[in-house]
Structure formats: C-alpha cells, structure tokens
Amino acid sequence: MxxxxxxxxxxxxxxxxxxxxxxxxxxxxxxxxxxxxxxxxxxxxxxxxxxxxxxxxxxxxxNLLKNVNKISLTTDLWKSKNQKIEYMVITGHWIDSSWKLQKRVLSFVHIPPPRKGVEISDAIFKCLKERGIENEIFTISVDNASNNDVAIRLLKDTFSMSKNLVCAGKLFHVRCCAHILNLMVQDGLSQIVDITDNIRESVEFVNRSDGRLLLFADIVQQLRLPGRKLFMIVEQGGTQHLRC
Incomplete structure (x- = not known):
C-alpha cells in the first residue's frame, strides 16, 4: 500500500x-x-x-547540479487565466559529461504584480542560491520587457563581484529570439489588420452553419482547388496568431 x-x-x-x-x-x-x-x-x-x-x-x-560547471538559464513570466495568478518559471540548460544537452525546471514561483525588476532578480538569485549554482551561471535568456532588463542588470552586477562570468559578462544577457520574431510578426500583421479581420469574419461566417460548410466544399470541388483548411485568427495571450 x-x-x-x-x-x-x-x-x-x-x-x-x-x-x-x-x-x-x-x-x-x-x-x-x-x-x-x-x-x-x-x-x-x-x-x-x-x-x-x-x-x-x-x-x-x-545533487545532479553539483556536477555542473556552467549552466544557462531561461525564464518567463505569465498570468494564469483560471487562477488569476502571475508565475515565473526558471529553466536550466547544460551539457553533461557525456556531451548531452540537459534541461530541468529549477523553479516555478508566484510573483505578485507589479513584477518589478528587483523582485524578478531576487526570485532568480534565491532559486540559484538554494540549488548551489549561483557561481556557475553562463547566460540568461529573457524577452525584451523593461523589467527583465532591470533584473538582468542587477544580477550581472551581483555575479560580477565574484568574477565568475565568462568574458566579463558580455555573453550574460541573451535576448529571446522567439520573442523578437514574434514582435516582428505582430508588427507586420498590424499593417494588414483590415485584411486579417475580413478573413476572420469570412471564416466565422462559413463555420457558423453546416449548410455553408457544404456549399464551401462544393465550390472548392467545382473550381478544382487543392484541399485547404480555412484560416482562423486565434487569440493567445492578448495577441493574434494566424493558424490554418
């Protein structure tokens, strides 16, 4: 039992x-x-x-982290829709003795608003201290939010005192490429918002009725168009994403 x-x-x-x-x-x-x-x-x-x-x-x-020489971190913050609570997750990435990439969640904590840079910095450093890797940090990847910039600057100043940062900390702050790409896409979509709105309304109009869906399928067959799914704009985290 x-x-x-x-x-x-x-x-x-x-x-x-x-x-x-x-x-x-x-x-x-x-x-x-x-x-x-x-x-x-x-x-x-x-x-x-x-x-x-x-x-x-x-x-x-x-115990596993005791054998890690250098570890890189990624961290992100978001708000739970169901609980209405804001969280931060810290993930560690490192190469083990067998040259295999390892990834582990190091911390998953609640950070109440307004989530200032000082609070983020303190939460990250506390996590590293508890796991005994505060002197093994290589890089930290975050998105481009201003509070993250403040947090990373504070952490860099703290770690610089021990002189354990590679290349004097020039590689310490890594900006998230996915976030940068998302900002570029959102900026591009904002220029064609009228077109995407029309597409969304058209898709919703067709999907609202089984008869319209059958008529749409008949038109596709009559025009001998290749099989395609309708495009829909899906709301995620306050931003719009095109998905087929």
Whole structure:
C-alpha cells in the first residue's frame, strides 16, 4: 500500500489531477478489485504525498547540479487565466559529461504584480542560491520587457563581484529570439489588420452553419482547388496568431 500511495502521487502529478480524485467512489471500487488490501487515500494525504515526491525530486536535482560547471538559464513570466495568478518559471540548460544537452525546471514561483525588476532578480538569485549554482551561471535568456532588463542588470552586477562570468559578462544577457520574431510578426500583421479581420469574419461566417460548410466544399470541388483548411485568427495571450 505504501508503494501504491507513492505511485498514486506520481499519477496525480503526472496528469495534473485534483487531489480529490483519489476519494472518488468509482476509483476506489476499481482499485479494491485489483488490490484487496487497497485503502482509500484522502485528499490531504494525497497532497502530503505529492509534496514529499516534490521534495525528493528537488534533492535529486540539487545533487545532479553539483556536477555542473556552467549552466544557462531561461525564464518567463505569465498570468494564469483560471487562477488569476502571475508565475515565473526558471529553466536550466547544460551539457553533461557525456556531451548531452540537459534541461530541468529549477523553479516555478508566484510573483505578485507589479513584477518589478528587483523582485524578478531576487526570485532568480534565491532559486540559484538554494540549488548551489549561483557561481556557475553562463547566460540568461529573457524577452525584451523593461523589467527583465532591470533584473538582468542587477544580477550581472551581483555575479560580477565574484568574477565568475565568462568574458566579463558580455555573453550574460541573451535576448529571446522567439520573442523578437514574434514582435516582428505582430508588427507586420498590424499593417494588414483590415485584411486579417475580413478573413476572420469570412471564416466565422462559413463555420457558423453546416449548410455553408457544404456549399464551401462544393465550390472548392467545382473550381478544382487543392484541399485547404480555412484560416482562423486565434487569440493567445492578448495577441493574434494566424493558424490554418
């Protein structure tokens, strides 16, 4: 039963199930058939087991990082739509002794607004300090938000005191290429917003009725056009993305 509790905790974490799923009658009926000695696990017990798994994995990661000479970081901030809470995740990237690229989530923390550069800097440094890698940082990649610029500048000043930065910190701050590319695309789309709006309205008009969809398919066949899906503009994080 102890092994099953551990497995249940991993299952909950792996699939993001609520702790209360282990209290469901149907679930416990199924488990009792497969394991007569099965004992119902309460949501509080499940929560405690999941925290125990997290602490164990945290220790394993800290031991793994002891063999890392240089590590690069990526970090991002976003707001959860469901919880209305703002988070920051810090991910570490390094090459191991077998020359394989490794990637691990180092921290996932709640940072309340207004998320100033000082607060971001403190959260990152606290994470590095807890994992014992504050002197092993190679680069940090962030997007072009002004608060990130402040945070990186503060961190660079802090790490420069120990003189552990490669090339005197010239390579320390790496701007996210994906974010730069996204800004370029959004700027380009803003120039054709009238066209994209017309496309969106047309697609919504056709998709609003099964009859229109059938008529659209007939027209495609009559004109012998290659099979294509309709384009739709999808809202993601306040920006618009074309998707087919």
């Amino acid at each position: 102890e092994k099953m509790r551990e497995a249940a905790a991993h299952w909950v974490l792996m699939h993001k199930h609520p702790f209360s799923i282990l209290e469901e009658e149907g679930f416990n009926f199924m488990m009792k058939l497969g394991l007569p000695d099965w004992q119902k696990i309460s949501r509080n017990t499940s929560k405690a087991d999941c925290v125990a798994v997290y602490e164990l994995e945290k220790k394993k990661l800290k």
